[in-house]
Amino acid sequence: MAGPVVEVRGLVKRYGDVVAVDDVDLNVETGDVYGYLGPNGAGKTTSLRMMLGLIRPTAGSVRIFGRDPQLSVRALDGVAGFVEEPRFYPYLTGRKNLELLAAFDGDGAASRIDEVLDVVELADRAGDRVGGYSHGMKQRLGIAAALLRAPRLLLLDEPTTGLDPGGMRDMRLLIRRLAEDGITVLLSSHQLAEVEEVCNRVAIIRRGRIAFEGTLADMRGRTATLYRLRTTDPDRALEICAAQAGIADARLDGGREIVFTAEQDAVAALSVALIDTGVAITALVPQAPTLEELFFRFTE
Amino acid sequence: MRRVLTVYRWELRKLRAQKRTYLGLGLAAVVPIIFVTAVALHGGRHGPEDVAFGRYIHETGLAFPLVLLFFGSIWMFPLITALVAGDIVAAEDHNGTLKTILTRSLERGQIFAGKALATATYAVAAIVLMGVIAVVAGSIESGLNSLVTLSGTTISAAKGLRLVGASLLVYLMPILAIASIGLLLSTVTRNSAAAVVGTLGVSLLIQLIGILPGLGGLHPYLLSTQFNAWQGLLRVPIDWAPIGRAAWVCSLYALPSLAAAYVVFLRRDVAGG
Numbered sequence: 015m016a017g018p019v020v021e022v023r024g025l026v027k028r029y030g031d032v033v034a035v036d037d038v039d040l041n042v043e044t045g046d047v048y049g050y051l052g053p054n055g056a057g058k059t060t061s062l063r064m065m066l067g068l069i070r071p072t073a074g075s076v077r078i079f080g081r082d083p084q085l086s087v088r089a090l091d092g093v094a095g096f097v098e099e100p101r102f103y104p105y106l107t108g109r110k111n112l113e114l115l116a117a118f119d120g121d122g123a124a125s126r127i128d129e130v131l132d133v134v135e136l137a138d139r140a141g142d143r144v145g146g147y148s149h150g151m152k153q154r155l156g157i158a159a160a161l162l163r164a165p166r167l168l169l170l171d172e173p174t175t176g177l178d179p180g181g182m183r184d185m186r187l188l189i190r191r192l193a194e195d196g197i198t199v200l201l202s203s204h205q206l207a208e209v210e211e212v213c214n215r216v217a218i219i220r221r222g223r224i225a226f227e228g229t230l231a232d233m234r235g236r237t238a239t240l241y242r243l244r245t246t247d248p249d250r251a252l253e254i255c256a257a258q259a260g261i262a263d264a265r266l267d268g269g270r271e272i273v274f275t276a277e278q279d280a281v282a283a284l285s286v287a288l289i290d291t292g293v294a295i296t297a298l299v300p301q302a303p304t305l306e307e308l309f310f311r312f313t314e
Numbered sequence: 315m316r317r318v319l320t321v322y323r324w325e326l327r328k329l330r331a332q333k334r335t336y337l338g339l340g341l342a343a344v345v346p347i348i349f350v351t352a353v354a355l356h357g358g359r360h361g362p363e364d365v366a367f368g369r370y371i372h373e374t375g376l377a378f379p380l381v382l383l384f385f386g387s388i389w390m391f392p393l394i395t396a397l398v399a400g401d402i403v404a405a406e407d408h409n410g411t412l413k414t415i416l417t418r419s420l421e422r423g424q425i426f427a428g429k430a431l432a433t434a435t436y437a438v439a440a441i442v443l444m445g446v447i448a449v450v451a452g453s454i455e456s457g458l459n460s461l462v463t464l465s466g467t468t469i470s471a472a473k474g475l476r477l478v479g480a481s482l483l484v485y486l487m488p489i490l491a492i493a494s495i496g497l498l499l500s501t502v503t504r505n506s507a508a509a510v511v512g513t514l515g516v517s518l519l520i521q522l523i524g525i526l527p528g529l530g531g532l533h534p535y536l537l538s539t540q541f542n543a544w545q546g547l548l549r550v551p552i553d554w555a556p557i558g559r560a561a562w563v564c565s566l567y568a569l570p571s572l573a574a575a576y577v578v579f580l581r582r583d584v585a586g587g
Contacts, residue, residue: 060585066417069583087421095417101410105331114324118418120317159414 017080018043019167019198020065025074027060034060036222037074042167042200042215047193049213050202053313057222058202062097062171065200066090078167095169095200099176100156104145108136108155111144115159123162130158134188150181157188168192170201174208186212206309218312225312233308241281243272244297251293258284317420321428322435329398329436338397342440345390346382346448354455366464366545375453376461376474379445380548383485387541391441391485392492392517393510398436399496400509402429403579407504413584426579430497430572437493438486445482449475465550481544484557487564488540492517494571501575501582534559537567 020042027035035057042048052058063069065076067083067090076082081089102111109127116123131137134154144152153173160168173189174182189212193199203209209216210230217227226233245251248270255264255272260280267273276284281298288295329335353361353371361377362368365384370377406412415425449458461474469477495516499509521538523529533539543560546553 063413063583063585066413068413068416069585070581087416087419090417091419093417097413099410101414103328103331103409103411106328110327114327115414115418117320117324118415118420120320120419163418 019046019079020200021077022061022065023075025061025064025076026072027064027069028072033222035064038219038222038224040217040224040227042198044198045196046198046215047189047213048200049209049216050200050219051204051206051209051216051309052219053204056219058219059097059171061219062169062202065169066095066097068097092163092166093169094160094163094165095171096156096160097171099149100152100159102144102152102155105143107141107143108147109140111155112159112162116162119163123164126162126164130161133161134158149176150178153177153181153185165197168197168199170199172202172204174203174205218309220313239277240273240275240301242297242299242301243274243295244270245272245288246294246296248272250291251288254287254291254293255284258287317424318427318431321420321425322431325402325428325432326435329432334397334401335436338394338436339440339443341390342394342444343447345386346378346444347451349382350378350448350451350455370462371452372456374459374461374471374474375449375451375456376458376471376478377456378452379448379478380481382444382448383481383544384542386444387488387538388521389514389518391489393514394440395437395489395492396496396510396513399433399493400500400513401506402433402497403500404504404506404509408506416584422580423576426576433493433497434490437489441482441486441489445478449478463548463550464545467550477547480547484544484547484560485541487543487560488537491537491540491564491567491571494568494575498571498575501578535563537564540564
C-alpha cells in the first residue's frame with residue numbers, strides 16, 4: 015500500500031495553558047507494530063484520541079490511510095481500537111454490546127461476532143452482563159469489539175494495563191498473532207518490556223513532545239554508549255582515544271582496560287585509527303544500556 | 315436515514331434495559347391508578363372544583379386524564395421527560411461509552427438524531443400510557459359517560475374519547491420542548507443528575523415567571539402556558555388559537571435547544587471515560 019498508515023504532522027493539543035501534546039510527528043507504516051512509549055501523563059492518550067477523531071487538535075493534522083478522522087468517521091474504515099479502558103454498556107450482555115457495535119459498523123460485522131468472541135476466549139461468558147465482568151474480561155471484550163471491524167490498523171492504548179501477569183502475556187501473544195496476520199498495530203505503553211517484546215518501531219513521547227522516533231536498533235545505535243576497550247598497548251591507545259573525534263571520557267580503568275563513551279560511528283572510526291597505528295584490539299565491548307536506561311535518557 | 319434508524323432501534327433497546335425507563339413509565343402508570351383509587355375510597359359527590367373538569371370526575375372516566383394533564387404539568391410530566399432526556403447523552407459520558415460508539419462507522423449527527431428520536435418516543439409513550447390508564451381506570455370508577463365541555467355543552471362519550479386523545483397530542487408539544495431542553499443539558503453538562511434536575515429547574519422557573527406580578531404580558535409565550543393549550547379542543551366550537559400558538563411557541567423553545575445540542579454534540583471533545 016502506498017503511503018504511511020498513520021501520518022501525524024505537527025499535532026498540538028492545548029487545554030488552556032496546559033500543552034498536552036506539543037508538535038508531535040508520527041509515521042506508522044504497513045505491517046509495523048509501533049510502540050508509542052512514554053511515562054503516564056506524557057500525552058499518549060490525548061494523541062490517540064485525536065487519531066480516532068474523538069477530540070479536535072489545536073493545530074496539526076492526522077491522516078489515517080490518507081484520510082482525516084476529524085472530517086468524517088469514514089476515515090476510520092479499517093481502523094479499530096480503544097483509548098484508556100474499553101467501555102461498554104454495563105446493563106447489556108457482552109454479546110449484546112458487540113451486536114450493537116456491529117450494527118453501528120454495518121458491513122457484515124455481525125457475522126464475525128462468534129469468531130471474535132472465540133479469538134479473545136470470551137464465548138462462554140458472552141451471555142453475561144458486562145457489569146459483572148472483570149477488568150481483564152472487559153479488556154478482552156475491547157479487543158473483540160475492535161476485531162469486529164476486521165481492521166487493517168489497531169490503535170491500542172495501554173492494552174495490558176491493569177492485567178495480571180497471565181493476562182499480560184496472553185494480551186501480548188494476541189497482539190503478536192494479530193500482527194502476524196498482517197494487521198498494523200499502534201500501541202501506547204509505559205512498559206518498556208512490552209514494547210521490546212512486541213514492537214519493531216518506537217516513538218518516545220515526553221511532556222507532549224517526541225524525544226525519539228525510529229527502530230529499537232536505531233534507538234540503541236543513536237545513543238552514546240559506554241564501551242570497554244582492551245588493546246595490546248593501553249597507553250598508546252588512550253592517546254589515540256583522546257585525539258579521536260566523538261570519543262568522550264576516555265580513561266584507564268584498572269590499568270589495562272580503557273573505558274569511554276561514544277556513538278556507534280565514532281567507535282568504528284576509532285577501531286580503524288587504532289589498527290592504522292599498529293595497536294591491536296583484543297576486545298571492544300559495548301556496555302549496552304538496557305532499554306530502561308535508554309528510556310530514562312530520553313525522558314529525563 | 316437507515317443509519318439513524320439503526321441507532322434509534324438500539325437506543326430503544328438500551329432504554330428497555332435500563333431501570334430509569336421503568337421508573338418514568340411506572341410513574342406515568344401509577345399516578346392515574348392512585349388518583350382513581352383515592353377518588354373511589356374517598357367517595358363523596360365532589361371533585362376538585364377549581365380545576366378544569368375536576369367537578370366531573372364522578373360522572374365520567376374521561377375527566378380523569380384531563381385533570382391529570384393539569385396537575386402533571388407542574389412537575390410530574392417534566393420530571394418523567396427529563397428522566398430520560400437528561401440522561402441519554404450524559405449517561406454515555408458517565409459510562410465512557412461515547413468513545414466506544416463514536417469510533418465505529420456512524421457519524422456523530424446520526425447518533426444524535428437516533429438519540430433524539432428515542433427520547434421523543436419515550437415521552438410519547440409516557441403520556442399515552444398515562445392517558446390510557448387514566449381513561450380505563452377512571453371509567454371503571456365513574457363509567458365511560460358523556461362529557462360536559464368547557465363551553466357547558468355535553469358531548470358523547472365517543473367524541474369525548476377522541477378529544478381526550480387529541481388533547482394528549484397537543485400536550486405533547488410542550489413535553490417535547492422540555493425533552494429538547496433536557497437533551498441540550500444532557501449534552502452540555504455531561505452529567506445525568508445535573509441535566510435531569512436542571513431540566514426540571516428550567517420548567518419550574520418558567521412557571522415562576524408566569525406567576526410573577528407585572529409579567530402578564532409574557533404569559534402567552536411561556537412554555538408553562540402551552541401545557542393548557544389542549545383546553546381549546548374542549549370548547550364548542552373548538553378554539554384553535556391556543557393550539558396554534560402552542561405549536562410555534564413550543565418550536566421556539568425546542569428547535570434552538572435541539573440545534574444547540576446537535577452542534578455541541580458534533581463538535582465537542584470526547585475526553586474522559
